[in-house]
Amino acid sequence: MGHRLHFITFIVVLTLAASAQAQTFADIYNFTGSSGANPLTGVIEDSSGNLYGTTYSGGSALNGVVYEVSSSGAETVLYNFTGSADGGSPVAPVIRDSKGNLYGTAVYDGSDHCGVVFKLDTAGTETVLHSFASGTSDGCAPAQGLVMDRKGNLYGTTNSGGAYNMGTVFKLARNRAETLLHSFAGGASDGAYPDYGHLLMDKAGDLYGVTPAGGSSGKGGGKGVLYKLTAKGKLTLLHRFGRGADGCYPSGSVNMDNAGNLYGITGSCGSSDVGTVWKASHKGAETILHNFAGGTSDGCNPLAGVVLDSKGNLYGNTEACGAYGYGTVWKLSAKGTLTLLHSFDDSDGEWVVGELLRTAKGELLGTTYQGGGDGYGVVWSYVP
Numbered sequence: 001m002g003h004r005l006h007f008i009t010f011i012v013v014l015t016l017a018a019s020a021q022a023q024t025f026a027d028i029y030n031f032t033g034s035s036g037a038n039p040l041t042g043v044i045e046d047s048s049g050n051l052y053g054t055t056y057s058g059g060s061a062l063n064g065v066v067y068e069v070s071s072s073g074a075e076t077v078l079y080n081f082t083g084s085a086d087g088g089s090p091v092a093p094v095i096r097d098s099k100g101n102l103y104g105t106a107v108y109d110g111s112d113h114c115g116v117v118f119k120l121d122t123a124g125t126e127t128v129l130h131s132f133a134s135g136t137s138d139g140c141a142p143a144q145g146l147v148m149d150r151k152g153n154l155y156g157t158t159n160s161g162g163a164y165n166m167g168t169v170f171k172l173a174r175n176r177a178e179t180l181l182h183s184f185a186g187g188a189s190d191g192a193y194p195d196y197g198h199l200l201m202d203k204a205g206d207l208y209g210v211t212p213a214g215g216s217s218g219k220g221g222g223k224g225v226l227y228k229l230t231a232k233g234k235l236t237l238l239h240r241f242g243r244g245a246d247g248c249y250p251s252g253s254v255n256m257d258n259a260g261n262l263y264g265i266t267g268s269c270g271s272s273d274v275g276t277v278w279k280a281s282h283k284g285a286e287t288i289l290h291n292f293a294g295g296t297s298d299g300c301n302p303l304a305g306v307v308l309d310s311k312g313n314l315y316g317n318t319e320a321c322g323a324y325g326y327g328t329v330w331k332l333s334a335k336g337t338l339t340l341l342h343s344f345d346d347s348d349g350e351w352v353v354g355e356l357l358r359t360a361k362g363e364l365l366g367t368t369y370q371g372g373g374d375g376y377g378v379v380w381s382y383v384p
Contacts, residue, residue, distance in 0.1 A: 024341075024342075024382055024383050024384065025341075025342045025348070025380065025381070025382050026380065026381050026383075027348050027349065027372060027373075027378045027379070027380050027381075028051075028069060028073050028365075028378070028379045028380060028381050029069045029073055029075050029378060029379040030372040030373040030374055030376070030377075030378050031055060031058065031075075031372065031374065031376035031377045031378065031379075032058075032374050032376060033058050033374065033376050034058065034059070034060070035058065035059075035065070035067070035075055035077055036054075036055035036057075036058040036059055036064065036065040036067050036075075036077065036376070037055055037056070037057045037058030037059075037376035037377060038055055038056045038057045038058065038369050038370065038376060038377050039053055039054065039055045039056065039353075039354055039367040039368075039369065039377050039379075040054075040055075040056045040090075040091040040092075040196075040353050040354060040369060041053060041054055041090075041091065041092055041093040041145070041353075041354040041355070041367070042093055042304070042354035042355045042356060042357055042365070042366050042367055043069070043093075043354075043357055043365055043366070043367065043379060044093065044094060044095065044096060044357065045357060045359060045365065046096065046100070048071060049070075049071035050068055050069065050070050050071060051068065051069040051365065051379060052066070052067070052068050052069075052078075052094055052096060052102060053066075053067060053069075053093065053094065053354075053367065053379070054066050054067070054090035054091075054092070054093070054094060054104060055067065055090075055377070056089050056090065056091055056369075057089065058376060059077060059080040059081065060080040061080055061081065061082045061083055061088075062083075063080075063081040063082060063083035063088035063089055063108075063109075064081045064088060064089050064090050064106070065077045065078070065079060065080050065081065066078045066079040066090070066094065066102060066104070066120055069379050078102070078120060078124050079120050079124055079126050081106060081109075083108070083109050084109055085109070085110060085111055085128065085131070086106075086109075086110075086116070086118070086126055086128060087105075087106030087108065087109050087110050087115060087116035087118055087128065088106055088107075088108045088109040089106060089107050089108045089109075090104055090105060090106045090107065091107050091143050091196075092104060092105045092107070092142065092143060092144050092145035092146075092156075092196075092197075092198065093145040093197075093198060093354070093355070094120075094145065095145065095146050095147070095148055097148070097152075099122070100121075100122045101119055101120065101121050101122065102119070102120040103117070103118070103119050103120075103129075103146050103148070103154060104117075104118055104120075104145060104146065105117055105118070105142035105143075105144070105145065105146065105156060106118060106142075107141050107142060107143050107159070108141070110128065110131035110132060111131040111133070112131065112132065112133040112134050113134070114131075114132035114133060114134050114138070114139070114140035114141060114158075114161065115131075115132050115140065115141050115142045115158070116128045116129075116130065116131050116132065116142075117129045117130040117142065117146070117154065117156070117172055129154075129172060129176050130172055130176060130178055132158065132161065134161065135161070136161075136162065136163050136165075136183075137180075138161055138162075138168075138178070138180070139157070139158025139160070139161040139162055139167065139168035139170055139180065140158055140159070140160045140161030141158055141159040141160050141161070142156055142157065142158045142159070143157070143158070143159040143194065143195040143196065144156055144157045144159075144194055144195065144196065144197055144198050144199065144209075145197065145198035146198065147198060147199050147200070147201045147207075149201065149205060151174070152174045153171055153172065153173050153174060154171070154172040155169070155170070155171050155172075155181075155199055155201065155207060156169075156170060156172075156198070156199065157169050157170070157194040157199065157209065158170065158194075159193055159194060159195050160193065162180065162183030162184060163183035163185070164183055164184065164185045164186065164192075166183070166184040166185060166186050166190075166191075166192035166193055166213075166214070167183075167184045167191075167192060167193050167194050167211070168180050168181075168182060168183050168184065169181045169182040169184075169194075169199075169207065169209075169229055181207075181229060181233045182229055182233060182235055184211065184214065185214075186213060186214045186216070186222075187214065187216060188215065188216050189237065190214050190215075190225070190235065190237070191210070191211030191213065191214035191215060191224070191225040191227055191237070192211055192213040192214035193211055193212060193213045193214075194209060194210070194211045194212075195211075195212060195251055196251045196252045196253075196303055196304060196305075196353070196355075197251065197252035197253030197304060197305050197355055198253050199253075200253060200254050200255065200256060200262075202256065204231065205231035206228055206229065206230050206231055207228070207229040207230075207231075208226070208227070208228050208229075208254050208256070208262060209226075209227060209229075209253075209254060210224060210225065210226050210227070210250035210251060210252070210254060210264055211224055211225055211227070211250070212224045212249040212250060212251050212267070213249075215237060215240035215241065215242070222242065223241045223242025223248030223249055223268075223269065224240075224241040224242065224248055224249050224250045224251075224266070225237050225238075225239065225240055225241065225250075226238045226239040226241075226250065226254070226262065226264070226280055226284065237284075238262070238280060238282075238283070238284030239280050239284045239286050241266060241269070242269060245270070245271060245288065245291075246266075246269060246270075246276075246286065246288070247265070247266025247267075247268070247269045247270045247275060247276030247278055247288065248266055248267075248268050248269035249266055249267045249268045249269070250264055250265065250266045250267070250278075251265070251266075251267055251303050251304075251305075252264065252265060252302075252303055252304040252305030252355055253304070253305035253355055254305060255305065255306055255307060255308045257308060257312070259282075260281075260282035261279055261280065261281055261282065262279070262280045262281075262282070263277070263278070263279050263280075263289075263306050263308060263314060264277075264278060264280075264305055264306060265277055265278070265302040265303070265304070265305055265306060265316060266278065266302075267301050267302060267303055267319075268301070270288065270291040270292060271291040271293075272291060272292060272293045272294055272300075274292045274293070274294045274300035274301055274321070275291075275292045275299075275300060275301050275302050275318070276288050276289075276290060276291055276292065277289045277290040277292075277302075277306065277314060277316070277332055289314070289332060289336060290332055290336065290338050292318065292321070294320075294321045295321060296321075296322065296323050296324075296325075296343075297323075297340070298321060298322075298328075298338070298340070299317070299318025299320070299321045299322055299327065299328035299330055299340065300318055300319075300320050300321035301318055301319045301320050301321070302316055302317065302318045302319065303319050303353050304316065304317060304352070304353060304354055304355035304356070305355050306332075306356075307355070307356050307357070307358045309358065309362070311334060312334035313331055313332065313333050313334055314331070314332040315329070315330070315331050315332075315341075315356055315358055315364060316329075316330055316332075316355075316356060317329050317330065317352040317355075317356060317366060318330065318352065319351055319352055319353060320351070322340060322343035322344065323340075323343035323345070324343055324344065324345040324346065326343070326344040326345060326346050326349070326350035326351060326371065327343075327344045327349075327350060327351055327352040327368065328340050328341075328342065328343050328344070328352070329341045329342040329352070329356070329364060329366070329382055341364070341382055341384075342382055344368060344371065346371045347371065347372070347373075348371065348372065348378065348380065349367075349368030349370070349371040349372050349377065349378040349380055350368055350369070350370050350371035351368055351369040351370050351371070352366065352367075352368050352369070353367075353368075353369050354366055354367045354369075362383075362384055363381060363382070363383050363384075364381070364382040364383075364384075365379070365380070365381050365382075366379075366380055367379050367380070368380065
């Protein structure tokens, strides 16, 4: 396919630190291949503590699954993608409505091999709500998840397609009518190729996101943007990445505090060229909160965005580095102090790509793309 999709870009530790991790970290479920393999996204939780997500591959047709992991750690495959008209290889999180129906995207296949938006009801029946078509009038390869407004309309992005073949932002009404809200054009005044995570919607219905390309304006530009798209389809670039000590190639989801400040990550650049954590005002003024340093005592190359607690602490993960080189889970305090909460060692997972979920009780939940008992990735929990 002609789209650009960033999948996986790719010791000795103090005994005391290893012991502390063992007390708080646990693998909830190890994927087996037939039960799904290689999750590229995190999980969501229902009121009973059951978790839901997707895997990129595995399952009965090797095209990925939608799964549920119960509060006791038992997994159920809710749907096996066939890689035909129903879609295949989901790389984005699912969302859940009040009736328990799940909604998501699959990046491949469908009627024109450009991916689908799907609904999965509580009986496990899948409905394709939209099948993307190649060409300039539709998007292709929906690599991010969905958000839903109060009327049940769905919003998302595609990694390619649209008027300039650099991706789109779309709206899918309850009657399945699709509207392209924006076609990314790259260059100095637009982004390009959105991937990972999902959009953020504020109370006014405006959308916020990042793209890992676009925003070129002079030397060092073209390394991604933070944007706002109003409910009426007006795009504003809030920040262009890639200048000076700035980060570059932002991806994943952004988060917003009560004052309207936005938070996220970049996968590269910064003082050690392995990524940053950033904050931007509602007008786009950026502050670098942390420069990842890599090595054994810090993470590197985050992909999935951040979550925020009520005290202003941020939580996230990195794809690589840490004590064993296989990725980390971290906390960044409101004062700017970074703490590695866990370093993956392959046996408990490796290569963290999907975003974190922080529950109301403060528990962190996530997945790894590989590693674990069978090597196909895990669902994990960290209890502070």
